[in-house]
Amino acid sequence: MNYLYFPGCSLKGTGRAYEDSILSVFKGLQLPLEELDDWNCCGATSYMAISEMKAFALSARNLALAEKQAHSRENFGLVTPCAACYLVLVKTQKYLQEFPDIGDKIKTALKSANLEYGGKVRVRHPLDVLANDFGTEKLASFVKKPLKGLKVACYYGCQIVRPYAEFDDQHNPTTMNRIMHALGARTIDWALKTRCCGGSLTGTIQEVGMRLSYILLREASRLGADVVATACPLCQFNLECYQKQMSREFEDAISIPVVYFSQLVGFAMGLPAKELGMQRLFVPFKFNPAAESVKGGIHVHS
Amino acid sequence: MPVWRGWDKIKYQAQLDPAFAEEVTSIPGGEKLFDCIQCGTCSGLCPLSPYMDFTPRKIIAMIRAGFKGEVLSSHTCWLCASCYACTVECPKGVKITEIMYATKRLAIREGVSPKRFAIPVLAEEFFRDVESNGRNSEGRLIMKLYLKTNPFKALKQATLGLRLWSQGRLGIRSDSIKRKSELKTLLKSLEKERMVRSRRETAHAGEAK
């Protein structure tokens, strides 16, 4: 497998820790990852609200660039950690295939900019790559500091599995849980793993957005989770950065670390905290591995 | 004598726009809207429906009935977070999230999106940023947003911003791509294209898959 990497705007900004940890983990697992050259904004949700055609065009340019950069490499994936970017890229692929009239218009537009897309790119989420290409068993063998005793609330958010369930069940996704089990951690069984965090509403109608995030944190705490693991820069931001405001607004002292799943993977692999962007967290993640546990998490599953 | 206000409660057919539904549903798969059985699954699942002025189900009913003005000036679509919870469970395959996008686009086009309401502003700022640079910088975006809608809030948020900045999570400098002209040409060629098609075309595309 060959992987190109599409960071998207967030991973260069608020989600920098996501980028740090993904790059370090892939490097640590000896999975080559090559950043897509001259990528542009994916088009994401707000763009869709103004011009859907232009949003598709933005995505299509990225896909076209990826196809070109991959040259003749068979079997390559465009690894896209941000959930919003991931969804828009997948959606564009689907629309280009399913609605020929849209496909034709985009094709013509690409041509006018001397670009071309043949439909060969596979958009992949890093959860998918780690669990299904690399494999959780192999991952477990890289674990140096098993997360024994840690209770993780795996939070998938919406757009990784909805509406296109590409690599996991859209009602009850389990990929992240399996990865956490491979690290030796336990996961809580909760009903809210794909409930919306509020998305960009936290920035626009804060009262509403914050409440949605609060519901998630409250339930995770109620069920005794030590940490919430996310797979999307916006989710992570919403859940982590407003905890002070939430505590005030809802008169409920909320304080629970919210990290990227990839930070936990790197942590268990024994990578230095700095390389994982741990210092960028608002609510610090602390974990002292239970006294000298011997091996990785291979034996911990279910 | 008090003014008799009974007429407020009644909606005359003449006040409705029978063509509105066609307009909204001309997106791919949009014709499914006419299959809706008003069961409320979408509203029940929607995490934002409690804050909407009309629930997603009600919006569907209003679109079908031609309540153009009410739908386009409603807050509902701007509250939709595109989480797709409704779409995947709708028993009739109504593409509710896409309908929400479609009403957003129409509202902006018709210039009736709620004034001074942060979300459309965010969308438009985002749009402009990307049109010119190919990328967006969240920091600049958020700053502009607050200045435009609610300067006081910008002050209140300053602490959060500072913290983000000190942790290296906020770039105020604008990032941009190298081949800007390539992108300009690409987007320009679609200037007039909308995804709006006639009902018949849409139906055919649906069959094709």
Next chain:
Amino acid sequence: MSTPENKTNGTPRIGVYVCHCGINIAAKVNVAECVEFARSLPYVTVAREYKFICSDPGQELIQQDIRDGKIDRVVVASCSPLMHEATFRKATLAGGQNPFFFQMANIREHVSWVTFDKEMATLKAKALIAGAVMRVARHKPLEKTRVPVNPDVLIVGGGIAGIHAALTIADSGKKVYLVEKEPTIGGHMAKFDKTFPTLDCAACILTPKMSAVRSHPNIILWSYSEVSQVDGYVGNFKVKVRRKPRYVDEELCVGCYECIEKCIFKKAKFEDEFNIGLSQRKPIYIPFPQATPLVALIDPETCTEFRTGKCKKTCVDACERKAIDFQQKEEIKEIDVGAIILATGFKIFDATRIPRYGYGKYPNVFTSLEIERLVNASGPTGGEVRLKDGGKPNSVGIIHCVGSRDINTNRYCSRLCCMASLKLAHLIKERTGAEVYNFYIDIRAAGKGYEEFYDKLLKEGVHFIRGRVAEVSDWTMTADEEGKLVIRAEDTLIGVVRRIPVDMVVLAVGLEPSADADNIRRMFNISCSYEGWFLERHPKLAPVSTFTDGISLAGACQGPKDIPDSVAQAGAAAAEALALIDKGFVELEPNTAFVQDEFCSGCCTCVALCPYSAISFSADNNRASVNGALCKGCGTCVAACPSGALQQNLFTDEQIFEEIRGVMNYV
């Protein structure tokens, strides 16, 4: 090509009749122009138009032309042959000509209903008429053959539908084989306590019929059995039935329960299928006290003797009648029957397919069928509605349309779950006093006395919330939600999203075709609808018969149905079987294949291909031959024969090519 000859040895004289079908055809096809055109075709001596040619005067027109000697062959350009071919063949015969000197041109379904342009439609109609004229000129007189009908009937499935059909036929003096795959007959109805809308006791009305089946001299009941093979055709089916071993002799066992009591397992510990896993049974068991036949059976999966060979076999000692037989083997019975009724019923929708309703995840989410067992006085709780921990529910939510009316599961409405939900709401409220909330999209209560039952429930104070439930979950927002199941739905009439905490959730699961419906369909060579329900011949005018003559349908195997409808259909199916038997013979269509000996090379390609095993090969003359009684006229062999030796009546090469020539040449 030689001039074709007819009965009277002359040049064919063909009458063409073009139908308006009211405006169905006339609105799109210029009928007068077609008639004019028909007159110009070879052999045509009469061409007429008529408003409804299928009407009596219309048919009379054809008959009179034949009687007057104006014509000796008939072409009708009208609707589909499925609709009226039989009608016009009869008219041809009534006029005094062989009924196969007739051909139909379908200018309604194939032309006027599917063509927008009037001119194109007329052109296409003309082409089809020309084809029919050229074809009928090559027709030969054919005769139908008669075969006697075996008077015995096979009924598959012993639910209420199968039981009712069996009793009806047996009472008329005919012999019935009733094959049921479970150890007892009774089907789903045997599991209910009360039935809507009258709330009469299911057992009181069902068990007398079950024992009547057992004691009827004309009924042979084979429970714990399945049909394994079906050959033959209407009036003369050959059927093999596989009887599974019960390891208890049916003739000797009297159902005294002694063996069960004395089984080395002191406590019942295996999942009881009849109670849908809500209680336990022993390895040797009787499904329920009114089981028919009332005979014990051993489940080899759980019986110690079968698993280890080292059981003390206390059951054997306990049985005074020496009925237990560990050596019992599967038996294959071969029977001949004239008619078959399928009554294999339904299965309930698997609620785990909708994860957001929490079935299989939260213990107190039940299916409606499970609740039927809980409210049943002879069920696992003696009729008490209990939570999994034994507690009494204070609030219960009933969710309608689970697995129905949903493109993600089944599109159709299951028709009776609304009423079953109302019944359960009433029974739960009566037994526990709990607050009951029904979440519905529409209340479908269209039967006799059904709306009145709904009225009654409204008066009883059952809550009705119009909204399809979004989710059942255990995450909480308020103190009163702690430890409860929370139902979230939009109350669409009030216009708010509500969260209602309850102790128990009941899923009104929809109905689906039974698990082996597809198997049965293949075996009996019938068709299924898109969803897998057995397909009736016509949704309105032949809702009981199938496309395979001699096989009819009864009960929920044809589509969701409540008990009154199942019984009504079972009566109709019995009448169809009896009518066939009473007639005493069947007429076989003559459109069979035949081998032209002089061309057959004896390659046997056809023999293996025939789906009805109608072709045999004789080594003596190295030729294949077709048994006309078995041939269904599918044409497979005709297309496959490399020597062109196989031909089919009504579809000879000559007839087909002439038809094509007609279509191509004249317009």
